[in-house]
Amino acid sequence: MERASGLQSSTASKTAIFLGLDPGLSFTGFAVALVDIMSAKILSVIEVGVIATERQKLKQVRLTSDGYDRARVHVSGIRRVIQTHDVRFVAMEMAAATRHIKPTFSFGVMTGIAASLEPPLIQVLPGEVKAVAGVRQATKRDIIAWALEESRQGSADWPTSSRTNKLGLSWRGRNVAKVAEHPADALAAIKAALTTDQFRLAANLFD
Structure with a gap:
């Protein structure tokens, strides 16, 4: 796994x-990428992965207590990635509003975690993430396929499975696992963030 300095500058590029x-209490997908600030392009994908937790099945465990314990796992994992790679920006997919309690609770917890992180946060919407694949109503498979192609440059190792290849996609000769949808969305969030006014404003601040 390669490590790059969080910010590099030269006469040629910054x-x-x-x-x-791609946040969630059950699965948080993450992707780390080196981005050219001036051209707003992903140069290489360094690492992708999934932080996974399971809900405690004991009836006496309250939803809030369970959420707290699982959130700590996600915080630890996300901060490890930030420290390892000296991350300078975070791009996060923000879920659409829902009437259901559990998804709302889960996303509230994850939003709180994102707000506690030191790197500046750029928020993107699900529709913006789907648009990255070049298809207005992109499927999960479309986004994964785009992410795999985007990762040809870099050291990222995508989740694979020895089981039946339901997605019909492969990575370095192995079947891509369904769980790859989470880091794929995370990488798409980075790509979508590079088109936002928030990113353009930040880019102008670089010397």
Whole structure:
């Protein structure tokens, strides 16, 4: 796994390390990429992965207590990635509003975690993430396929499975696992963030 300095500058280009997040209490997908600030392009994908937790099945465990314990696991994992790669920006997919309690609770917890992180946060919407694949109503498979192609440059190792290849996608000769949808969304969040006014404003601040 390669490590790059969080911010590099030269007369030719200025680059920064981005962390993309697809948040959730069960699965948080993440992607780390080196981005050219001036051209707003992903140069290489350094690492992708999934932080996974399971809900405690004991009836006496309260939802809030369970959420707290699982959130600590996600915080630890996300901060490890930030420290390892000296991340300078975080791009995060923000879920649409829902009437259901559990998804709302989960996203509230994850939003709190994102707000506690030191790197500046760029928020993107689900529709912006889907648009990255070049298809207005992109499927999960479309986004994964885009992410795999985007990762040809870099050291990222995508989740694979020895089971039946339901996605019909492969990575270095192995079947891509369904769980790859989470880091794929995270990488797409980075790509979508590079088109936002928030990013353009930040880019103008680089010397």
